[in-house]
Amino acid sequence: MSREPESPIAAFRLDAVKSITDLALALRELRRRHARVSGTAELTYRALAARTGWSHGIIGEYLAGRVLPPTDRFDVLIRLLGASPAEQGALATARDRVEEVRRAPAGSPANTVALPRHLPAEAFGFTGRDQQLAELDAVLERGSHDSAVVICAISGMAGVGKTTLALHWAHRLTDRFPDGQLYLDLRGYDREQPVTPSDALARFIRSLGLAPGDVPADLDERAACYRTLLAGRRMLVLLDNASGVDQVRPLLPGTASCLVLITSRNNLAGLVAREGARRVDLEVLDDADAVALLRAVIGWRVDAEPEAALGLVRLCAGLPLALRIAAETAVARPAMTLARLVGDLWDEKGRLDQLSAAGDARTAVRSVFSWSYQNLSAEAAQAFGLLGLHPGRDLDLFDLAALAGTEPAHAQAAIDELVQAHLLDPAGNGMFTMHDLLRVYAAECAPDRRAPLTRLLDHYTQSATAAVDALFPHDRAGRPPVPPTHSSPVPTARLLPAEAVSWLDSHRPNLVELARFSARNGWPAHTVALSGILWRHFEVGGHYQEALAVHSSAVDAARSDPRGAAGHGLATVLANLGNVYWWLGDYRDALTHFQEALTGHRESGDTDGEARALARIGVVHERLGDYGQAQTRLQQALDLYRAAENRHGEGVQLVNLGTVHRRLGRYEQAAQHHELAVKFFAELGDRRLEGYAAGNLGADYGLLDRHDEALDQLERALDQCRDSNDPGGQASAMAGIGAVLLRMGRFQQALEQLLPALAISRETSERALETEVLNCLGETMRAMGDLAPALDHHEAALALTQRTGDPFEQARSLDGIAQTHQLAGEMDRAREHWRQALAIYVRLAVPEADAVRANLSSAGR
Structure with missing residues (x-):
């Protein structure tokens, strides 16, 4: 029996392949053709793994178009899949072209996906460390001839300059790692919330291009996904401020093409023994390098008073952090001689030596901190202590104004003084950050804790409320009560949508940290309030990891305070958590949370909450195919909203019920429901939901062969969702337009709508x-x-x-x-x-x- 001739894969137009997705389509067609020609089943991932020695997981990533195979692996793979010699050449060319596009500089027209460039800027005035830099270079060169991932660990005491050295070396290496650089401060010695390996992996996975909803929930699965995404890439991974081996081990790539650079106060002995990490131990600066650092910051006065400069080095024990702070103090007092400054510092050190028996460089740090603190103005000294209480990593002047209970102008003056004294560092976009040693010392200087933190939490709840009200003015009903007793220093009365988006984007990490912090430390009502305020922002923006963190913390807080204000919000935050599961496609988990929320609302007599829970249960039943239950629950919700004369809620249920009618083939009834919903939302001025209703109406008209009317409604939906900054709504409208164009036989135009709709749906998960x-x-x-x-x-x-x-x-x-x-x-x-x-x-x-x-x-x- 003659073999079926192998048909070429010219249909893929290999000369036009531009993306990894195009290339993966060609690989999958090769796989299918191989099965047809050989008369066997398609080669499974495990079968290919057995023939190549690679993991079946990475083969799946190659064929799915999520990871570009390295050149040598690509050649092996296409031969196994039966590519002819001519096809092998064309495919190899196509693969190289895809890699060129992927490596194009960020922002260039050829680059379709921005490469991660996470490295912070280098510190000003880097000096010395020649021996350590040579050691690091040698490790990298030896590692480039090895098959294992290169791991360099910089160890040393706090304030010795580990991060400064790491960043200086990393910036020298960017050309050797063209696929990008990942950086994360693991906050290993943070008193409140070190970054967990699971959270770190989620951040890295999203930076590597995976949609938030595709991030696995399990730690081991996240680690495997992370290693898969890094396979074959030449990337630098900088893990800063690690607490120990357990925090960094899950974050190690599995490919020799990557370099991992770790800084830690821990010696990471386990990583050296098991993973072959090369450790560079960092000591304090010698006298010459320490004087050079002072000269870089202070200038000519160092050479004018060499003995005093050397005395300052000895008092700071050669510790770079102490030297920088002392130098900035000298810069701030140009009329003071260095000799006078050294004398003052000697007095402070003597005082602290009586309180500490350590006698090591840590005493020098505390003496410099204490001395600098005492030389601050009263306002800046108070601000320094208060900033040490802030649970977030970065902060702005309004955060300080809230902590201090003062005006923003006064806070700005204090921040300026702290930055000049090198006790606070700019972090970009109006934000500031503080070294973790300084943060601990600052917290010790704060005279009170409860009142400032309450003001800070009040500020964030009020500011977040103003921001989401500007973006989603019709979502105010049903929020748990906001507990603030202090006014926010931010003028939020007339916040514009663009200002709201900017504030939420820049403060989202702090909002998550504050929700966690308040749940654990005695402010449960604030946690519940933040969940109720932020749920729509998280949903529309696709911030699902943040949403899970905030809503889970809120559920814990509400359960811990059953008789207090937080406990009254349990049903609402359960529903918020259910919404996340719904959006991510975990319908069964969503249904469980919505049903518990319904019970809570009914027990408390909250009919508005009961209606929302019934509606959510109804849409889950619709998605699970139980249309009878869906209609029953949605009709119950509709009746409650009508009884309360809540036309907004009534309109939403008309949309939901119309969707069920459409699913059951009752297109005229669906259209009637959606026409009425469009009218309601237009009268209420809710353009976003008017867009959703119009999109559904367009879908109905399309199924009724009223194509021109369908396109009119869908274009209306697209415009209104775009104006409302709702990417999910935009994608839904584009998908609807594509479906109508398909029915009209306008296939290429349909693709032009459907492909971007698919991309957005994946971005929003x-x-x-x-x-x-x-x-x-x-x-x-x-x-x-x-x-x-x-x-x-x-x-x-x-x-x-x-x-x-x-x-x-x-x-x-x-x-x-x-x-x-x-x-x-x-x-x-x-x-x-x-x-x-x-x-x-x-x-x-x-x-x-x-x-x-x-x-x-x-x-x-």
Whole structure:
């Protein structure tokens, strides 16, 4: 029996391949063709792993288009998949072209994905450390000939300049690591919240291009995903301020193309012994280098008073942090001789020596801190102590004004003095940061703790409220009460939307830290309030890791305070946490939280909360295919809103009920519901939800073959969601436009809407929308005769539905796969997939069952 000739993969136009996604499509087509030609099943990831010795996980990433295979692996892979010699050459060229695009400088037209460039700026006046730099260079050169990842650890006491050295060396190496640099301050010695390995991995994974909703929940899975994303990349990873081996081990790449640079006060002996890390121990500066550092900061006065300069070095014990602070104090007092400054510092050191028996460089740090602190003005000294209480890493002048209970102008003057004294460092965008040693010392100087932190939490709750009110003015109902008793120093009465976005973006890390801090330290009502304030911002912006952190903390806080103000908000924060699970496609977990929220609202007699919970339960039932339960719950919610004369809530339920009618094939009823919802939201002035209602109405009109009206409504939806800064709404409208254009036979125009809609759905991690767009893309590609990508999209949709439990889209993807196999002449596969699709559609009692039944009957004949 003769073998089937191998058909070329010219349909992929390899000369036009521009992205890793294009290249992955070609690899998957090779895999399918290999199965057809050989008469066997497609090579599984595990089979390919057995033949290559690579992990099956990384093979999956190569074929999914998430990781570009290194050149040598790519050549092996395409040969295993049966590429002809001519195809091997064309594919190799295409792969190199993709890599060139990926390596293009950030911001250039060729670069489709921004590479991470996380390194902070170098410290001014770096001096010395020649021996340590030579050691680091030698380690890197030896490691470049080895097969293991290169790990360099810089160890030393606090304030000795570990981070300064690490950043100086890292900036010298950027050309050797063109795929980017990852940096994270692990805050290993932070008194409140060191960065956990799990949180660190989530940040890195998102920086490497994975959508927030695709970040695995389990620590081991996150570590594996991180290693997979780094495979074959030449990247530098700087892990700053690590507490020990356990904090950094999960953050180590698995590829020799990466360099890991770690700073820690710990000697990291376990990492040296097990992972082969090379440690560089950092000591205090010798006299010559220490004087050079003083000269870089102070200038000519060092050479004018060499003995006093050397005395200052000895008093600071050669410790760079102490030297910088002392030098800045000298700069701030140009009329004071260095000899006078040294005398004052000797007096302070003598006082502290009587209180400490350590007699080491740490005493020098405290003496410099204490001396600098006493030389501050009264206002700056108070500000210094208060800033040590701040739970976040960075802060701004309004944070200080809140802590001090003063005006922003006074806070600015104190910040300026602290920056000049090198007790506070600018962090960009109007934010400031403080060395962790200084933070600990500063907290010791604060006379009070409870009152300043309460003012800070009040400031953040009020500012966040003003920001979300500017963006989502119709979402105010149902929030837990905000507990503030102090006014925020920020003028928030007329905050503009652009100002609101800017404030939320720059302060989001602090909002998360404050929610965690307040839950653990006796402010549970503030945690609950922050959850209620921020849920919509997190949802619309796709900030799901932050949302999980805040809402989980709020649930814990509310449960810990059942009789207090926080306990009254338990049902609301349970629903907020359920919303995150819903958006990420974890429908069962979402339903559990919504049902518990419903019980809580009913027990407290909160009918508005009861209506919201019923509505959320209803939309989950719709997504899970239980349309009867969905209608019942949504109608109950609608009745409650109508009884309360809440037209906003009524409009939302009209949208939800219309969606159920559309799913059941009642297109006229769906349109009636959505027409009324559009009218309600237009009268209420809620452009965002008017956009959602118009988008649904457009979908109804499209199914009723009223195509021009459908496009009008969908364009209206797109404009209003864009104006409301709602990317999920924009993507939904674009997907709707694409679906209508597909029905009209305008396939290329449909793709122009669907492809960006898919990208946005992945960026925002809206699983339901992603699944719908994938299926619509599959239908469009099939209509255009591009069967391989059509099959890819339907299979991707099927994989998502198997994770989320969405039966309608699961059946739709099975139907799409069957139709694609039918066009390819693979009737056995077509019939099998149609049988599965029909069983689901029949169970759901939706009209799509008729078409599948007819196709199956025709295929049987």
